[in-house]
Amino acid sequence: MIKNTENGYGLVAIILHWLMAITLFSLFGLGLYMVELTYYDAWYKGSLDLHKNIGMTLFVVLMLRIVWRLVNTTPKNSDKSASSVEIKAAHYAHIALYALMLVLMLTGYLISTADGRAIDVFGLMQVPAFPFNFANQEDIAGSIHEILAWTLILLSLGHALAALKHHFINKNNTLLRMIKPSHE
Numbered sequence: 001m002i003k004n005t006e007n008g009y010g011l012v013a014i015i016l017h018w019l020m021a022i023t024l025f026s027l028f029g030l031g032l033y034m035v036e037l038t039y040y041d042a043w044y045k046g047s048l049d050l051h052k053n054i055g056m057t058l059f060v061v062l063m064l065r066i067v068w069r070l071v072n073t074t075p076k077n078s079d080k081s082a083s084s085v086e087i088k089a090a091h092y093a094h095i096a097l098y099a100l101m102l103v104l105m106l107t108g109y110l111i112s113t114a115d116g117r118a119i120d121v122f123g124l125m126q127v128p129a130f131p132f133n134f135a136n137q138e139d140i141a142g143s144i145h146e147i148l149a150w151t152l153i154l155l156s157l158g159h160a161l162a163a164l165k166h167h168f169i170n171k172n173n174t175l176l177r178m179i180k181p182s183h184e
Contacts, residue, residue: 001181004072008173008182013072016065017178021156023058024101027051028153049120052112056121059105066098075182079172093159100152107145114138 003010009017034047077087112119113129114137120126134140166174 004075005182006073006076007078008075008177008180010072011181012068013065014178014181016061016068020058020061020065020101023054023061024152024156027054027058028149030054031149052108052119053122055105055108056119056127059109062098062101062105075177078174078177079166079170081170081172090162093155093162097152097155097159100148100155104145104148104152107141107148110141111138111145114141 001010002012004013030047030051034044034051037044037047077090079086082090109119109127110133113127114133116129116133118126118128163175163178166172167176
């Protein structure tokens with residue numbers, strides 16, 4: 001029930017999946033809100049600090065999720081009607097989701113440390129800046145961060161729509177496997 005089986009996902013994988021999904025969409029919404037604020041808005045610094053703190057924490061969760069995925073069984077495809085193209089598309093979409101999250105977080109780090117200062121994470125620790133930076137680092141990383149954020153959200157929505165398609169049209173347990181741990 002904790003670990004994955006060949007037939008379904010375990011509790012750890014399910015919790016990590018939903019925790020990251022909710023947090024990523026929340027960070028996206030906060031990011032959209034933040035870019036509309038001016039320096040003189042009351043929540044300008046607070047929203048930025050919150051976004052950075054949650055982003056750094058989410059990076060740790062992403063690393064745990066990747067390790068968990070590597071050391072666990074990957075459940076078999078439960079949709080017997082799926083074509084090989086659909087199975088490969090799902091596989092590459094998952095790889096793209098992980099890659100997008102990783103690079104998105106890296107660009108957030110580059111934005112936050114462009115001035116050479118460490119990132120204070122909830123007052124618990126300091127994540128140091130690289131000892132070097134590049135010209136226009138904040139602007140370049142910021143542009144890439146925005147593009148990747150939109151790409152991740154759109155791919156995530158496609159992922160959610162595919163899960164709903166499996167549930168309502170194909171009538172299989174693909175979606176349910178990411179909601180309820182497998183006992184088999």
